[in-house]
Amino acid sequence: MTFTIDRPEIRNAINNEVTAGLEELVEGAQHPSVRMVIITASGKQAFCSGGDLSVFHALRTEQQSYRMLKRMSDVLYSIKTLPVPVVAVVNGAAVGGGCEIATACDYRLVWDHAKCGFIQGTLAITSGWGGGTYLLETLQHDQALKMLSEAKVYPANELKDFGWATIIVQEDQDIKAFFERMKTIHPDVHRAYKEMAIRKWQKTDLQERVEQEVRRCAVLWERDAHHEAVDRFLNKTKKRNPSS
Numbered sequence: 001m002t003f004t005i006d007r008p009e010i011r012n013a014i015n016n017e018v019t020a021g022l023e024e025l026v027e028g029a030q031h032p033s034v035r036m037v038i039i040t041a042s043g044k045q046a047f048c049s050g051g052d053l054s055v056f057h058a059l060r061t062e063q064q065s066y067r068m069l070k071r072m073s074d075v076l077y078s079i080k081t082l083p084v085p086v087v088a089v090v091n092g093a094a095v096g097g098g099c100e101i102a103t104a105c106d107y108r109l110v111w112d113h114a115k116c117g118f119i120q121g122t123l124a125i126t127s128g129w130g131g132g133t134y135l136l137e138t139l140q141h142d143q144a145l146k147m148l149s150e151a152k153v154y155p156a157n158e159l160k161d162f163g164w165a166t167i168i169v170q171e172d173q174d175i176k177a178f179f180e181r182m183k184t185i186h187p188d189v190h191r192a193y194k195e196m197a198i199r200k201w202q203k204t205d206l207q208e209r210v211e212q213e214v215r216r217c218a219v220l221w222e223r224d225a226h227h228e229a230v231d232r233f234l235n236k237t238k239k240r241n242p243s244s
């Protein structure tokens, strides 16, 4: 199954409609005929620019933001624990929550022009969809902490050095070759290894650790520093496009 985020004009930002689409993806991926799930996006400029600030800036309080963060973190946990391999084809910039979505996947095939990073810190919040927890699961500790706390974007070669990018993609053939290799192995083997990973996450309270991340982000969300940072971003847009 392939899910394509299709809002290129807004750099594939996540709104409630995309969240609902991801929830449908999780439902559909339960079918026994599904061998793997691919998440990608339209265009070449962005995989996903995180939450849609033009929508989510209306969430002012800890409780209001918690509801959005919790819904998205639940769907990302369901994606992470799907019984089949989940592959992010990172077709462009993955920032903020967009980086969290890609990190929730098992593999990240990153186009060579894509710059990715956990930029939530520039908005005076932390990751809030589970991506910080998943990064700490995935990368060497110091690399994960560096990626989270620097709150900056990195080019594909650095993402590969960190161990975040599974492969760097320079042409469509690189993606084709990745899936051709996957298909040489029986789906039952992929499912069995995924089950081993899920059992490890269940035994190490991964879902509870995500819940703590969500609650921490919601606390920071309510503070002035976050709302002022979002207003600066949206005002920059307005200056560029007075009609917007």
Ligand SMILES: CC[C@H](C(=O)O)C(=O)SCCNC(=O)CCNC(=O)[C@H](O)C(C)(C)COP(=O)(O)OP(=O)(O)OC[C@H]1O[C@@H](n2cnc3c(N)ncnc32)[C@H](O)[C@@H]1OP(=O)(O)O
Binding pocket: 009, 010, 011, 013, 045, 046, 048, 049, 050, 051, 052, 053, 054, 056, 093, 095, 096, 097, 098, 119, 120, 123, 126, 127, 128, 129, 217, 233, 237, 240, 241, 244
């Ligand atoms: C817990 C997760 C957390 C949350 O929301 O809950 C987050 O995800 S926090 C992080 C939120 N995301 C951002 O702060 C990223 C903002 N966007 C960018 O940094 C850039 O747009 C980038 C790097 C993704 C792409 O840069 P590029 O120069 O290619 O494009 P523009 O910046 O000119 O953007 C084009 C157009 O799209 C609008 N846009 C882009 N991202 C968002 C967004 N996340 N929410 C709302 N709107 C977005 C941007 O304002 C431009 O609009 P226009 O009217 O055409 O000027």
